[in-house]
Amino acid sequence: MEKNVRQGNQPERFALVGDIGGTNTRLGIMSSDGRIVERIKDLDSRRLNPEMLIDNINRLYVDCKDYFRSPDSFVGVSIAFAGLVNQTLGGMEASPHLSNYVGISFLDMLHNRLPGIHYVENDAAAACLAEYRLGAGVGAKNMIYVAVGTGIGGGLIIDGSLYRGSGGFAGEIGHIYAGSEFMCACGKSGCLEAMNSGSGIETYLSNIHVLDAYDDMWKRASGESQRYANAVGSEWVVSVETIDRIGKNIGTGLGSVVNIMNPDTVVIGGGLSSWTDDLLSPISESLRETAFGPMTKGLRVSIGSLGDQAGMLGAGLLLFDIYSAT
Template identity: 30%
Template sequence: MTQGSSKAHKKSKPYIIGVDLGGTKTLTVVATTQGEILLRKKEETPASQGPEVVLAQIQEDIRQVIQLQGIHFEEIQAVGMCAAGFYNHREKVMVKSPNLAGWTHIPLPGILEERIGLPVFVENDANAAAYGEFRLGGGRGKSHVVYITVSTGIGGGIIADGEIFHGSQGYAGEIGHFSLDLNGPQCKCGNRGCLEAISSGTAIARQAAEMLAAGRSSRMPEVAAMDGRRDVTARHVFTAAELGDEAAAEIVDRAIKYLGAGLAGMATLLNTEIFVIGGGVSMSGNSFFQPLQKAFFSRAAGPITENVEIVPAVLGDEAGIVGAVLLAAEEYALGEGGLTE
């Protein structure tokens, strides 16, 4: 292929298809190779029906977004996909996904490539989100970034020297399963005292329910009722704490102190530049970030961590799919050492 024809071929493939496969929702997009999303299609994931049904839906969703965007198949460079679960990056196999029934040792990219006729790049959702925030979000301009999502659970991804740090099999970054309290609450992973069991949105709501069941006086039910709900969520706990509720403040204080300790441990281990925090719990704003920074620096180890920043994520729920799109674009960069035909 001549230099001129290589450039023409490269220009003819300006699009990436992105897929974010979750346990409840699947988002499929058409994006540019620079990560700009042009079209979105979201629908429920038929997770309980097994891999075959889910894969068929992904295939159909890809076909539909191509048609809706009005582009040609030949203009698509690759598919970038992120999914929750234990994805073995070296073997290119989804070893297990806790939110998808029957997803055990599924060679995900290989299956999709055979079905749709495009190269497919797959990454764990937290790693993809970390990369998205590193490239186009809160970690932009840094080389050493740790992304943490604090929501229903706690997940994370690590960027070291500008690249995702996968570990030996691809499972690095599971900060939610740092065990910080030997006698702490049971975690769904089977361990005790994990950060996820103490500081996640689910854990905060559980502690509120336990306090109320024990007869502790609190405005948390009142706050939940104003929101039209009987059950108290993490957001209600933060709101009640801001209103001066002592019980809520205790829960928030404990959750943030443990999270700060977990971040301090990671900073000491990784010598990171910046923590980018996303997820529903982080949307509590200054009532979350100010005490988190205080907790972090009270546990941080001297000069290793003195210049570390803790900032909110920028890309929201689309961090993962943006990261997956960018990773696929780089993996299959035309005329740059990647796929050329």
Template identity: 30%
Template sequence: MEKYYIGMDIGGTKCAVLAGTKDVQVLERIEIPTDHTMLPEDYIMERLVPLCCSLIEKYKERGTFQAVGISCGGPLDDRRGIIMSPPNLPGWDEIHIAKMLEEAVGLPVYLQNDANACAIAEWKFGAGIGSRNMIFMTFGTGMGAGLILDGRLYSGTNGMAGEAGHIRLAEQGPEGYGKAGSFEGFCSGGGIKNLCRLMAKERFQGEGICILGKEYSPEEVTAKLVFHAAREGDTFSVEVVQECARYLGRGLAVLVDILNPEKIVLGSIFVRGEDLLRETMEACLRTEVLPASGSVCEVVPASLGEAIGDVAALSVAIVNGGRKDEQETKLY
């Protein structure tokens, strides 16, 4: 019989549970809102577990389910399968989700933070296929990294490797990850909003931000708006995007010098804005990086698109599932 897997993508607004094959073909996907009025343990047992069980029951005659993979924002303890207070999941404090699910569905359960899960997905099924040393950068709402080093996921001593968004790139600058001038402050959806506010205050001498002849409050500005306006030729938006691109190149240079990857895969904002970012990013990267390291590193957009959350969750199950030895099971 064919091998099947359960994937679970847990987010702050919604959760998806899906059944899929070893080739990440989705058999069925069910999405529900994340209910913050429920205790996390109750939400898991009363909402997520029944969905897992229903999918297993529905497809068990066609294949044998091997494992459950969970992708969730950090921080978390991936080795023990514990969710530990992610900012987008208030109240989810030390939730032993892997143990709960294992006892409920009778399958091995593996937990990964979303950046690592997406790194596995792009490495095995997307833009990083064939790489032995690859960095995946989320470059979306936040900026985190998943590290594939020497053909294995590297998560560090306690699962905190890859927190690239916390690197300070400038003494002063937009705040991200709780730090002014951080990589996330310059290169993320929230960071671009803050970068707009700082640059507008200097340029327009006020709190309003003028884009395409219309004044916006800082709360109204989004990365999507800024990139759209830059394409329309709005001078201020072009300056913001170019500043983001410069610091993107600078931040990537730090990672290339330290980790010497052959490929860097960049997530959603770069996927949508590569035409505006690449030239300046590459110029800054080549200026900052050691030539020998830079010459062997290719920067590419992520290729899995909107499906990456589903593929990431399934990938965690597929890559780990079916292995008996714990040291062999974990990729790090």
């Protein structure tokens, strides 16, 4: 395989990047010009622990050494996790969907195994930055990004910069109170993601007994979109009603965030965003009904354009930013 080793008159550099979601683990090699040049088959996050993830990262590093032809060509490793990332710890302080990573300094583990600069970030914050710089958010100044997958995450761009908040945890849109009677994976009830994320759909449909007749499909399917589409595929009315309900609920939650932030752009991403035609309309309509009228003037609401690479790309962009500043 031919490798691109130069970018203009400058050597091209590469980073090993990852997006560790509640369901899927994605690992690849990203170039300094913003491309995923190699990617392994997605892994099941629920079957991995931190040591196994490090082993897979190290294996990818060894397998892709052709990209690292000089000592300067490998920048390091950047991983985006589905949880509250504490930069002082170098890992996650809390995570409803990746509890076996909580309290562990993943940065220390990386430094013990691999050379280079390493970085960890929240998955939705990383995806937000990628969509802002490379995808559907290009041209925005103030942007809300919401990731609808196993859970619901979010990221905020304010005045052209990724906003992190005082503890680095800003953007947890999935834990806005939405009045749901179901318990959220975070341990509280009423969160937006409790009924409107991938795991929330499972809870909701289980409660109305739709899934019982589709147990075989449920076990065979993989990934949020395929899993739930298969599970309710022949119950078309239920499927449409469910997705419409999810879209309206997410739009209502986003309307409150729009009232606070007054963005020019809202981008919808994550695993369930592949249901674009069904989700976008109810999200946009409900958002505009909920938000104070002037807040929506000129507001652009769109589906992310980077697909399931957004988290990896964002993780890489953050690492290359750090490298460029050194």
